[in-house]
Amino acid sequence: MARAGAQVLARVAVAVRAGAAPLWWLGVVAAGVGALVPGLTGRRIGLLSGAVFFLLALAAVFAVRRGRYAALAESATRAAKNDVLQDRRVTLHNWRRRHRWWLAAAFLAAVGSSFALPAAGGMLLAGAGAGLWAKAARLGRLERDADALLWVRVDWLAKGPAGKRVGSYRRTGIAAGDAAPGGARRPARV
Structure with missing residues (x-):
């Protein structure tokens, strides 16, 4: 139960990383299913296009709001x-x-797009997931450099951890919470 005046905070890197695994695995499965379908363009063109889509999605997702994350982290x-x-x-x-x-x-659209361009939609989804992992890793480097973990109010997360509604981040010591810098699960302590 929350104390009076308390705010519930979620880790920024965990909120960024939350979509990475589902997008990655749904993308891999959709690309695998899509590779079985010859499609209108043929498998070779579909796979080459998918590789380009993967790289573009990775770069775009990694770059989106990069400056805003850095500014919010600096002013935490x-x-x-x-x-x-x-x-x-x-x-x-x-x-x-x-x-x-x-x-x-997104999964159904990726599988459906395979009838036109085999595996490309799935690789696009997987690229978005990889971009989120890369963004969370960058946030982890920012946290390690500052020796502080970044947190955001849960009620501000509707549009993402760097959305317009997010006014500022909070910071705690590096040992707070149950996630390591970057949002990964902390190793079990022996």
């Missing part, structure tokens, strides 16, 4: 003592639950 304020830090697992679950229909529609 210290989290209050009564703020509640949300678990990594909860952040992932909430993001995936909120976006499940978009993921399903």
Whole structure:
């Protein structure tokens, strides 16, 4: 239960990384299914186009709002003592639950596009997932350099961790929370 005046905070890198695995795996499966279909253009052209789409999606997703993330990270304020830090697992679950229909529609569109350009739609999805992983890794480097983890208010996450509604980030020490810098699961302590 949250204390009076407390805000629930989610890790920025975890919120960015939440879509990476679903997009990657749905893209890989859609590309695999798409490679089985000869399509209108043929498999070779579809796979070559898919490779280009993969690289373009990776670069575009990685570059989107890059400056805003850096500016918000630089101006982050210290989290209050009564703020509640949300678990990594909860952040992932909430993001995936909120976006499940978009993921399903993207998967079906990627598989459907294979009848025209085999595997290209799936590789585009996989590229978007890889771009999110790269962006989360960059955030992890920013966190390590600053020796602080970045957090955002959960009620601001509707349009993403760097959306217009996000006014500022909060920061905590590097040991706070259950996710490592970059949003990955922390290694088990022995």
